[in-house]
Amino acid sequence: MEMVDFGRLLTAMITPFDDEGEVDYVQARKLASALVASGTDGLVIGGTTGESPSMSDAEKIRLFAEVKEAVGHTAAVIAGTTDNNHRKSIELSREAENVGVDGLLLTVPAYSKPPQEGLYSHFKAIAESTKLPGLLYNVPSRTSLNMTAETTLNLAKVDNIIGVKEASSNLVQITQIIDGAPSDFKVWSGNDDETFPIMCVGGYGLVSVASNIIGNQIKLMMGMVLEGEIESAAKEHRRLLPIFKALFWVTNPIPIKYAVNRSGFNAGSPRLPMCLPDESFRKKFDAVMDSYNIDLLVG
Numbered sequence: 001m002e003m004v005d006f007g008r009l010l011t012a013m014i015t016p017f018d019d020e021g022e023v024d025y026v027q028a029r030k031l032a033s034a035l036v037a038s039g040t041d042g043l044v045i046g047g048t049t050g051e052s053p054s055m056s057d058a059e060k061i062r063l064f065a066e067v068k069e070a071v072g073h074t075a076a077v078i079a080g081t082t083d084n085n086h087r088k089s090i091e092l093s094r095e096a097e098n099v100g101v102d103g104l105l106l107t108v109p110a111y112s113k114p115p116q117e118g119l120y121s122h123f124k125a126i127a128e129s130t131k132l133p134g135l136l137y138n139v140p141s142r143t144s145l146n147m148t149a150e151t152t153l154n155l156a157k158v159d160n161i162i163g164v165k166e167a168s169s170n171l172v173q174i175t176q177i178i179d180g181a182p183s184d185f186k187v188w189s190g191n192d193d194e195t196f197p198i199m200c201v202g203g204y205g206l207v208s209v210a211s212n213i214i215g216n217q218i219k220l221m222m223g224m225v226l227e228g229e230i231e232s233a234a235k236e237h238r239r240l241l242p243i244f245k246a247l248f249w250v251t252n253p254i255p256i257k258y259a260v261n262r263s264g265f266n267a268g269s270p271r272l273p274m275c276l277p278d279e280s281f282r283k284k285f286d287a288v289m290d291s292y293n294i295d296l297l298v299g
Contacts, residue, residue: 004102004133006076006163007041008205009219010188012049014212014257015063017268023059024268029070031265036075038295039215041205043067044105046080048142049209049253054271057092065099076102078135084109086122090129097130104130106161107137108147116151127161136164137207139190149176156185165190165207171197178202192218193244196237199225209247209256213263214240216295246288250281258282259289264298 013035016027032043045067046052046060055063060079068077079096081104082089093104106123114122127134136155138147146168155161166174167190178187178201186204189195195206199222211218217240224233247255253270258277260267269276277285 004076006078006103006133006135008188008222009040009211009215010042010044010076010078010205010207011035011040011211011215012044012047012207012209013067014253014260014267015046015050015055016266017271019268021269021271023055023063025062025066027266027268028063029066031260031267032067032070032075034265034297035212035215036071037297038211039219040075040211042076042078042102043071044078044080044207045101047105047107047137048139049212049256050080051253051271051274052080054274057088057095060092061095061099064096064101068100068102078103078105080105080107082107082109082126084112084114086125089122089126093126093130093132097132101132103133103135103162105137105165106134108139108143108145110143110145113143113145116148119145119147120151120154123155123161124158127155127158131160133160133162134158135188136161137167137190138164139167141167141169146170146173149173149180152177153180156181162186163188163204166198166203167191169194171201174198174203175201192247193241195222196225196233200230209252210240210244212256213259213294213296214243214292217293240292242288243292246285249285250277255281255285258285260296262286262289263294263296265296 016024018024079101081092140146163186189198221236
C-alpha cells in the first residue's frame with residue numbers, strides 16, 4: 001500500500017483560541033503555514049499539545065480540514081482521532097479521512113489501562129477502518145500504561161500502521177522496536193530532549209513540541225545526525241536542551257502556548273483545566289527563552 005511520507009520533523013501544533021475561548025481557525029491556518037516555513041514537514045493536529053481533551057469532535061474535524069486546506073501538499077497533516085472510546089475513535093477517524101487528512105495519530109488510551117491484547121485489537125481495528133496510515137503514540141507519563149515493544153512490533157505488521165511516536169523514555173525498548181521492526185516502519189522520538197539518542201540508534205525523526213518556536217534549529221540538529229556529524233549534533237543537542245526542558249517545567253502545552261504568544265503570534269489562553277503560567281514561571285522561563293533565536297515567523 002502506497003503511503004504518504006510524513007517527514008522527519010513533525011510538529012505537535014498548539015490550537016489557537018480567541019478571546020472568547022473559541023477555536024481561532026484563521027490563526028490556526030496562519031500558524032500551520034508559519035510552522036511549515038520554519039522547518040516542519042508534518043503537523044500533528046488535535047494531540048495533547050493541541051489541547052484535544054478540551055475540544056469537541058466538531059471542532060476537531062473542522063480544525064483538521066482548515067489546516068489541511070491551509071498547508072495543501074507542503075506538509076502532511078496527522079489527525080489525533082483516538083481515545084479510550086473505541087467506537088468513537090473509529091467514527092472520528094473516518095470523518096478525518098473524509099476531510100482529507102494524511103494520517104491518524106493512534107494514541108494509547110488513558111484511564112482505561114487495557115491489557116496489551118486490548119491495545120493490539122483496538123489499534124488494529126481502527127487502522128483497518130480507514131485507508132489512512134496510522135502513527136502509534138506511546139506516552140506512559142500521560143496514560144499510566146506502556147505499550148510494550150512486543151505489542152508495537154505486532155502492530156507494525158498491520159499494513160497501514162507505519163510507525164510509532166515513542167515517548168516512553170525507555171531507550172532499551174525504543175532500540176528494540178527500531179531493531180525488530182520492518183524496514184518501512186519508522187520510529188519518531190516523542191520527546192524533544194530524546195531525539196538525539198533515538199536518532200543515533202536508528203530512529204527516523206521527531207514529533208516535537210519545541211518546533212512550534214525553533215523548528216529550523218531542531219531540523220539542523222537532526223540533519224547533522226543524518227550526515228554522521230555526531231559531535232556537532234551532540235553539541236547542538238546540548239545547546240537546545242535548556243529550552244527543551246523549560247517547555248516541560250509545568251504541564252504541556254502551558255509553556256509552549258505561552259512561548260508562542262510571547263513570540264508575537266496571538267494563540268490565546270489555554271482552555272481550562274489548563275491555565276496561564278504564573279509570574280514565577282514566566283520570570284524563569286523568559287530568561288531561558290531570551291537566550292534563543294525564535295524561528296517562528298510572525299506577520
